[in-house]
Amino acid sequence: KAGVTQTPRYLIKTRGQQVTLSCSPISGHRSVSWYQQTPGQGLQFLFEYFSETQRNKGNFPGRFSGRQFSNSRSEMNVSTLELGDSALYLCASSLRTGGKDGYTFGSGTRLTVV
């Protein structure tokens, strides 16, 4: 079966712009979680969506938002980009909430803010 698909793979944006990243989970998975990965902070939890509802949110400013559609596809949006938002953004899908059965990760979107 198809894995987790994230688009785009790479993005270069300018400070102040906004960006939308997309994630299509494994068929049948209703939970989608987003993580930010940077060399300094490692993997940090952004939020989780399950059945179109945000279930949990990490300690990120309100500039980071997300949503989930009825087909379980999810998008995350970052507004007013800052240089520090440069990171690898990873999407993970799972059957159960909180990734308790183990996540399947996408390849990530590498965002560079200049």
Add this chain to the structure above:
Amino acid sequence: AQKVTQAQTEISVVEKEDVTLDCVYETRDTTYYLFWYKQPPSGELVFLIRRNSFDEQNEISGRYSWNFQKSTSSFNFTITASQVVDSAVYFCALSEQGRDDKIIFGKGTRLHILP
């Protein structure tokens, strides 16, 4: 609060040597899950194993083995007869039951297997 510590930032071993990656966790819950993930140079994290807090049996899968000890809050990962393809960053992670429903990852251990 939950916490995962991987004290080894980077390890280098020669191919065919055994190597153990350490993981120490903190949690107040009695029910929790522990994981190991591998991130090869391609970047995609790969799920390796999940353990729940009630199952302290060690597990072996081919050259990989995991040692879970609640008494020391550790969940260590050993690769036997390492191969160059094992070179990757390995993450230990923790998920608590209920309340704070998310997986917390350690900072990772970068493993170099030298030919």
